[in-house]
Amino acid sequence: MPSSLSVIPEQITAIEDVPPRQIEEITRAFVTLCTSVGSLVWEWAWCELIVQAGWLPHASIPPELIADAKDVDDAGLRLEKFFRENWPQISEDLRRSVHDSDADADAREAFDECIRAHALGLYRVAPTLLFPHIERVTRTALLPNAMGASAAPVLFEAVGELGPSEFTIPGVSGIRLYSKLAEHLYKQVRTPDEVEAARLDPVPNRHAVLHGRVSYTSEKSSLNMLIMTNFIFDAVSKVARERSNANVC
DSSP: OOOTTTTHHHHHHHHHTSOHHHHHHHHHHHHHHHHHHHHHHHHHHHHHHHHHTTOOOOTTSOTTSSTTOSSHHHHHHHHHHHHHHTHHHHHHHHHHHHHHSSOOHHHHHHHHHHHHHHHTTOTTHHHHHHHHHHHHHHHHHHOTTOTTSOHHHHHHHHHHTSOGGGSSSOTHHHHHHHHHIIIIITOOOOSHHHHHHHHHOSSOOHHHHHTTSOOOOSHHHHHHHHHHHHHHHHHHHHHHHHHHHHHHO
């Protein structure tokens, strides 16, 4: 059997024999692939800068906002200014998305209260209030007959069933939100080092909140909690609907 290198000249000869129209289509497909890969790399770097600045990605962020940021600090200042100046529209987008999900009335009302609290600078409200609602909504939708079961592993598995295009923020942004959910949101916080790591991360950690190990009182933590809750409610609703439709079929 010839080695892979020995067949290269044969492959080149084969390409030369391909009709011009097929070569044109192959070239067009290759250019499209390269463009897509380039866009993916750019979006990943863009999301990474947002996360390093302490925020979670959100659909409202214009791509050009931090495209030419000098560093993480510059990106962070731009994002902070953007979220404050555009809060009325951002908060309405978040509220509408949660109300479009299958979250129950109690969860929707709690989310609305956190939106109002954020506008008033009461930033500890969202991290403190929303975790129990996330777990109840998850159990009700995905574990209706197992009230004592832990919602966390079921939540990770359920959100993992969705493709990147199905997230409330599609593409790389949605993947980064899922990664934060899976790697940080429900991570156990017991040792001094773990407590310090949770304190320094502006995305609230459930274990740190419910056991009183960290108080999340910043604007970042409040908005990050709202964005993550919106992401989870949307994902849980979609998975529950898909499972229900599959059972009907």
